[in-house]
Amino acid sequence: MKSSAKIMYGLTVFMVAMAVIYIFATMHVDDKGNVPGVEWVGAVALVLSAGLTLMLGVYLHFTEVRVDVLPEDWEEAEVADKAGTLGFFSPSSIWPAAMAGAVGFLGFGLVYFHYWMIAVGAALLLFTTTKLNLQYGVPREKH
Structure with missing residues (x-):
């Protein structure tokens, strides 16, 4: 185990x-x-x-x-045995910050219990999460 x-x-x-x-x-x-x-x-x-x-x-x-x-x-492992690539992190992506803003907006909606803020925050969170996940999966259009 x-x-x-x-x-x-x-x-x-x-x-x-x-x-x-x-x-x-x-x-x-x-x-x-x-x-x-x-x-x-x-x-x-x-x-x-x-x-x-x-x-x-x-x-x-x-x-x-x-x-x-x-x-x-x-x-008998050394610290260097665990070293290597941990994943791909996009250095220029705006979507993590946009997701944080959406979570904050949704959180304010829950705190103040405004239905419109909850709905808009949930929609923004869904949109930004989708954009983050599809950032590199969707081919770009050629102009």
Whole structure:
């Protein structure tokens, strides 16, 4: 098993243990003389966090099986073994900044709860995301 999946499985075990302790503690410990009961917000949050880390661990486990040995899993690896091209990042693209503006506009619409701002922000975000993704995939017209 690879290191990333082990980390996620370890986090899952930790979250399950913390959920059990939290549920037990809120059921049996009472500070103010009230009838003790489960505090549902924290319990649900811990159980869902355990489920999410388990799903991520399973995904990483299945994808790492298909990949060759990674430098982080090789005990004799050097820092330079991980070096190389990480991806293509367009230095002159305006679309990441435009997407940030669209997200900001949509966020202001949600904060102030103006339906027109939410609709325009969602449309702008959809447009800018599409333009970013198709930036190099669509052939240019010849003039």
